[in-house]
Amino acid sequence: MGGNDKILLAHGGGGRLTQQLIDEYIVPAFSNASLNDLGDAASLDLSSNKICFTTDSYVVKPLFFAGADIGKLAVCGTVNDLAVSGAKPFAISMGLIIEEGLELAAFKTIIESAATAARAAGVFIAAGDTKVVEHGSADKLFINTSGIGTRIPGLDVGFSRIAQGDVILINGSIGDHGMAILAGREGLRFESNIQSDCAPLNGIIQTLYEDDCLRPAIKFMRDATRGGVAAVLNEIARSADVSIEIEETKLPINPAVLAAAEMLGFDLLNVANEGKFIAIVQKEFAQKALEIMRSHPLGKDAAIIGQVGPQGDETIVELATAIGGRRIIQMPYGRELPRIC
Amino acid sequence: MGGNDKILLAHGGGGRLTQQLIDEYIVPAFSNASLNDLGDAASLDLSSNKICFTTDSYVVKPLFFAGADIGKLAVCGTVNDLAVSGAKPFAISMGLIIEEGLELAAFKTIIESAATAARAAGVFIAAGDTKVVEHGSADKLFINTSGIGTRIPGLDVGFSRIAQGDVILINGSIGDHGMAILAGREGLRFESNIQSDCAPLNGIIQTLYEDDCLRPAIKFMRDATRGGVAAVLNEIARSADVSIEIEETKLPINPAVLAAAEMLGFDLLNVANEGKFIAIVQKEFAQKALEIMRSHPLGKDAAIIGQVGPQGDETIVELATAIGGRRIIQMPYGRELPRIC
Numbered sequence: 152m153g154g155n156d157k158i159l160l161a162h163g164g165g166g167r168l169t170q171q172l173i174d175e176y177i178v179p180a181f182s183n184a185s186l187n188d189l190g191d192a193a194s195l196d197l198s199s200n201k202i203c204f205t206t207d208s209y210v211v212k213p214l215f216f217a218g219a220d221i222g223k224l225a226v227c228g229t230v231n232d233l234a235v236s237g238a239k240p241f242a243i244s245m246g247l248i249i250e251e252g253l254e255l256a257a258f259k260t261i262i263e264s265a266a267t268a269a270r271a272a273g274v275f276i277a278a279g280d281t282k283v284v285e286h287g288s289a290d291k292l293f294i295n296t297s298g299i300g301t302r303i304p305g306l307d308v309g310f311s312r313i314a315q316g317d318v319i320l321i322n323g324s325i326g327d328h329g330m331a332i333l334a335g336r337e338g339l340r341f342e343s344n345i346q347s348d349c350a351p352l353n354g355i356i357q358t359l360y361e362d363d364c365l366r367p368a369i370k371f372m373r374d375a376t377r378g379g380v381a382a383v384l385n386e387i388a389r390s391a392d393v394s395i396e397i398e399e400t401k402l403p404i405n406p407a408v409l410a411a412a413e414m415l416g417f418d419l420l421n422v423a424n425e426g427k428f429i430a431i432v433q434k435e436f437a438q439k440a441l442e443i444m445r446s447h448p449l450g451k452d453a454a455i456i457g458q459v460g461p462q463g464d465e466t467i468v469e470l471a472t473a474i475g476g477r478r479i480i481q482m483p484y485g486r487e488l489p490r491i492c
Numbered sequence: 493m494g495g496n497d498k499i500l501l502a503h504g505g506g507g508r509l510t511q512q513l514i515d516e517y518i519v520p521a522f523s524n525a526s527l528n529d530l531g532d533a534a535s536l537d538l539s540s541n542k543i544c545f546t547t548d549s550y551v552v553k554p555l556f557f558a559g560a561d562i563g564k565l566a567v568c569g570t571v572n573d574l575a576v577s578g579a580k581p582f583a584i585s586m587g588l589i590i591e592e593g594l595e596l597a598a599f600k601t602i603i604e605s606a607a608t609a610a611r612a613a614g615v616f617i618a619a620g621d622t623k624v625v626e627h628g629s630a631d632k633l634f635i636n637t638s639g640i641g642t643r644i645p646g647l648d649v650g651f652s653r654i655a656q657g658d659v660i661l662i663n664g665s666i667g668d669h670g671m672a673i674l675a676g677r678e679g680l681r682f683e684s685n686i687q688s689d690c691a692p693l694n695g696i697i698q699t700l701y702e703d704d705c706l707r708p709a710i711k712f713m714r715d716a717t718r719g720g721v722a723a724v725l726n727e728i729a730r731s732a733d734v735s736i737e738i739e740e741t742k743l744p745i746n747p748a749v750l751a752a753a754e755m756l757g758f759d760l761l762n763v764a765n766e767g768k769f770i771a772i773v774q775k776e777f778a779q780k781a782l783e784i785m786r787s788h789p790l791g792k793d794a795a796i797i798g799q800v801g802p803q804g805d806e807t808i809v810e811l812a813t814a815i816g817g818r819r820i821i822q823m824p825y826g827r828e829l830p831r832i833c
Binding site: 160161163164165166167168169170190191192193194195196197198199200201202203204205206207208209210212231232233235236238242244245246247248277278279280282283284285287288289290293295297298299300302309373374376377378382423482483484488489490 | 501502504505506507508509510511531532533534535536537538539540541542543544545546547548549550551553572573574576577579583585586587588589618619620621623624625626628629630631634636638639640641643650714715717718719723764823824825829830831
């Protein structure tokens with residue numbers, strides 16, 4: 152890049168330097184026919200015209216944290232939104248907003264991390280865009296990823312299918328991502344034991360829906376990101392018009408993460424995950440779903456954490472506590488953890 | 493919003509305030525079945541599995557400028573990328589990165605402007621995401637839009653079809669958008685005569701490809717955004733391995749825009765447009781394409797501006813000047829106009 156080691160404003164101007172940045176840093180990492188073409192849009196032949204389409208912007212701070220970075224996060228987050236919606240992730244777009252002065256070495260690491268995550272998830276980066284803003288007009292790097300996936304025939308997930316008696320599962324420990332970010336920000340000493348769970352969930356979800364008996368019994372899935380498990384369960388209660396009960400002793404929790412949360416005053420139910428999803432399964436198939444989850448590396452700590460209560464009564468989420476009490480789990484207000492993803 | 497008139501950090505936390513922002517400001521403006529569902533991904537049934545997919549982030553400064561705002565720009569820009577790629581725009585996603593402290597009134601105006609643009613272009617906002625970052629960590633508002641369109645059967649556009657003798661058309665005056673932004677920034681007095689050309693181009697492009705004779709003769713289209721007409725023509729020359737000649741006297745130019753460009757020292761060939769596209773058409777059909785363009789409101793100043801020269805010789809873009817000279821038009825370096833879109 153002509154001896155410079157930082158992103159310049161001109162890298163985003165649409166001219167020669169933009170071309171150079173794309174040719175030297177972006178296309179080699181993501182190399183595929185659609186992107187290499189560098190048209191205004193990628194031309195894709197999907198295996199079906201029934202698709203899911205999603206978008207998310209990532210503004211996580213810091214860019215690098217224990218277990219992942221913003222590049223991996225941006226790919227996994229969008230892959231996961233497609234997977235929990237009942238689609239097979241296919242193509243991802245990547246929109247970069249870069250602050251002038253970002254180190255090119257950091258940029259390169261992040262792009263390569265995104266490329267590695269895309270390969271792991273079996274998706275490709277079909278389209279991209281690069282903008283650069285002046286120093287002070289953004290915070291290092293923001294990434295938007297949008298994604299397209301083809302819907303899985305026979306997998307019908309949605310609030311409307313949720314009914315009393317259905318069982319609530321999660322694929323592992325809660326709050327790891329959020330506490331890894333916070334530990335990174337605060338420079339806490341126990342940092343080394345806390346890692347973001349950032350991972351693509353389409354593989355483990357595929358093992359569930361590929362089972363012909365289980366597929367029709369999967370009623371709903373959602374990844375528990377911003378707002379954590381509490382936000383997802385409250386949204387389910389509100390949207391499906393049901394009550395929900397979960398048991399504190401059943402929640403998979405990493406002890407180091409719990410210790411950090413207690414020290415910093417966070418309730419792990421409100422803390423973001425980036426590799427965990429809630430699945431709601433018809434009661435008769437819950438045990439089978441649990442076994443399948445546990446046989447996948449991303450589900451070895453999977454657990455049944457609760458069940459769906461009566462419809463139309465009180466749409467609340469209740470926690471049966473370890474000491475035998477009951478506590479209402481509210482929708483988080485939103486100010487707990489800015490820029491967690 | 494509880495008496496507050498500005499965006500708070502908690503509006504992006506994924507909790508109750510995020511929900512409120514989405515329910516009160518975003519869903520009503522964009523109301524449609526996919527978005528109202530507020531799932532992790534929109535479920536779409538396309539009319540074809542052959543699609544185009546594109547993404548762009550908008551960081552324009554200021555947010556409001558003569559003729560448009562960032563909301564309209566974000567929708568039109570992505571619609572145009574799909575249209576010039578030979579697709580019928582169908583669904584758009586919108587990822588918002590908001591700086592804490594943005595006035596809710598400005599936010600509302602921008603969202604409504606985006607919704608109006610979407611209706612005008614015949615697309616809908618199928619998926620969205622909202623993030624808020626601390627004051628000073630972004631510049632008011634950045635918007636990413638990604639888009640999906642179904643490819644038009646029989647419309648085959650690409651660098652590889654471009655050949656010597658093909659004719660180069662544009663649908664109207666150049667540099668309006670860039671100079672409107674600059675006039676807004678500089679507070680120039682002639683501002684009132686300069687308006688961004690920001691507009692959805694899918695309508696005028698449809699009038700071209702709907703003509704059965706013309707459709708196979710359309711070889712390439714691209715909207716001339718960042719880097720202006722100079723960047724597009726240089727990219728064509730490089731990618732199609734051809735030389736290109738354009739005539740200065742044929743370039744449609746708004747006199748007020750030219751006056752501003754001369755005062756500020758800009759070459760309008762390098763200045764961004766947001767409602768202009770270059771079409772390369774087989775020679776025999778160029779006149780017909782011009783007539784069809786001119787019959788559309790967004791093409792009344794359309795012109796034939798040049799032609800494609802020999803292949804594989806010198807891949808340069810040459811301008812025949814008004815006084816009979818010749819000048820090479822280079823790829824802009826990129827530092828001319830930061831944050832123009």
